[in-house]
Amino acid sequence: MGHHSCCNQQKVKRGLWSPEEDEKLITYITTHGYGCWSEVPDKAGLQRCGKSCRLRWINYLRPDIRRGRFTPDEEKLIISLHNVVGNRWAHIASHLPGRTDNEIKNYWNSWIKKKIRKHNSASNSSTTTNINTQNHVLDFTSNNIKLDHFANQDQNVTTAKPISSFQETTLFSPTCPLFMFEPNSLLLHGSATTEGNNNNNHNLQTDQYFQDSVNLISSETWNQVQSSVSSLPPPISSTTSFSMDTMNINYLPPLIENVENMEEESCFDHQRQEMNNINDEWHQQQQCPNNNINNFLFWDNMVHGNDQLGGEEQLAPNSTNMGTNTITLSPFPSSSF
DNA sequence: AAGGTAAGCAACCGCAGATTA
DNA sequence: GTAATCTGCGGTTGCTTACCT
Numbered sequence: 001m002g003h004h005s006c007c008n009q010q011k012v013k014r015g016l017w018s019p020e021e022d023e024k025l026i027t028y029i030t031t032h033g034y035g036c037w038s039e040v041p042d043k044a045g046l047q048r049c050g051k052s053c054r055l056r057w058i059n060y061l062r063p064d065i066r067r068g069r070f071t072p073d074e075e076k077l078i079i080s081l082h083n084v085v086g087n088r089w090a091h092i093a094s095h096l097p098g099r100t101d102n103e104i105k106n107y108w109n110s111w112i113k114k115k116i117r118k119h120n121s122a123s124n125s126s127t128t129t130n131i132n133t134q135n136h137v138l139d140f141t142s143n144n145i146k147l148d149h150f151a152n153q154d155q156n157v158t159t160a161k162p163i164s165s166f167q168e169t170t171l172f173s174p175t176c177p178l179f180m181f182e183p184n185s186l187l188l189h190g191s192a193t194t195e196g197n198n199n200n201n202h203n204l205q206t207d208q209y210f211q212d213s214v215n216l217i218s219s220e221t222w223n224q225v226q227s228s229v230s231s232l233p234p235p236i237s238s239t240t241s242f243s244m245d246t247m248n249i250n251y252l253p254p255l256i257e258n259v260e261n262m263e264e265e266s267c268f269d270h271q272r273q274e275m276n277n278i279n280d281e282w283h284q285q286q287q288c289p290n291n292n293i294n295n296f297l298f299w300d301n302m303v304h305g306n307d308q309l310g311g312e313e314q315l316a317p318n319s320t321n322m323g324t325n326t327i328t329l330s331p332f333p334s335s336s337f
Numbered sequence: 338a339a340g341g342t343a344a345g346c347a348a349c350c351g352c353a354g355a356t357t358a
Numbered sequence: 359g360t361a362a363t364c365t366g367c368g369g370t371t372g373c374t375t376a377c378c379t
Contacts, residue, residue, distance in 0.1 A: 016347070016373080038364065054365080055348065090367060105368075106346055 013047040066098025
């Protein structure tokens with residue numbers, strides 16, 4: 001019999017739950033709580049397996065469940081978290097009170113299908129100057145999603161319209177992009193000047209590598225990029241600022257300690273705390289294969305000066321024109337690393 | 338109105354890690 | 359130490375409803 005392994009009982013009912021069954025389960029759980037799900041069916045008088053009871057309770061019956069359409073804020077959060085952690089639905093759900101992993105997963109799967117359909121129809125009806133455009137969105141269903149933030153005006157690089165819309169769907173507001181990514185997946189288009197802790201300036205001539213975001217995820221290409229920036233002071237252990245054209249970006253250490261002890265309560269603190277938690281988990285999960293692989297928080301300096309972060313540099317507190325930069329993020333670790 | 342198709346969603350399945358005997 | 363069991367997760371299925379044609 002092809003029944004589920006936990007359902008050893010005879011006469012185990014499957015399929016949709018009836019209102020009567022729901023009532024029994026609610027009555028039992030609310031009076032006894034749940035400790036051992038395998039005992040629940042017997043004690044609650046249900047012809048279900050414990051697993052089915054658990055699922056029904058977790059995903060539908062528990063009192064703090066939140067139903068109805070996702071709000072725009074929730075959608076943004078889901079998208080951003082998915083950028084960071086991939087298909088870890090339970091993790092994503094833990095950041096959305098009252099929402100279940102199942103619900104979010106369903107939402108995402110239908111959402112992603114819409115996006116793919118939308119993109120396919122858009123790309124069929126428009127010409128593109130960029131051979132990479134297709135590649136930017138091909139991986140939508142995998143963990144190697146690449147997103148172009150900050151719509152790019154340089155036709156030579158990318159015109160990936162569907163992706164640029166993600167600027168509006170990032171975590172907290174369009175003017176406060178907050179991302180996490182591996183440095184080895186970061187693409188900087190154009191030359192960039194970095195300011196190290198010792199006030200040495202380093203020019204990155206990186207155009208040649210950044211033209212092709214597909215190649216970047218190969219270790220060969222990344223090794224080339226690495227060697228081109230090897231003169232930099234290690235950006236991992238301290239806050240380092242990169243100035244790219246008119247945009248300033250802070251690269252924060254992957255783990256920020258003592259967030260609670262920051263002198264000033266800022267409206268970003270809870271966001272930072274949240275990202276730190278994600279950061280932390282990410283590191284634990286990845287077990288950091290080598291020291292060069294870190295992820296960072298990415299802040300728009302216009303919104304968030306790095307003086308709050310204890311960094312050494314004081315960045316110019318302006319960052320107005322994002323339109324000339326293309327940043328391609330591959331938020332989830334590539335298997336090639 | 339009827340049939341076909343797509344979308345949304347609840348539930349199931351298999352697996353892996355944790356826990357218990 | 360290990361086998362059995364439990365729990366939780368992510369992928370997938372399949373049912374119901376909505377929408378076309």
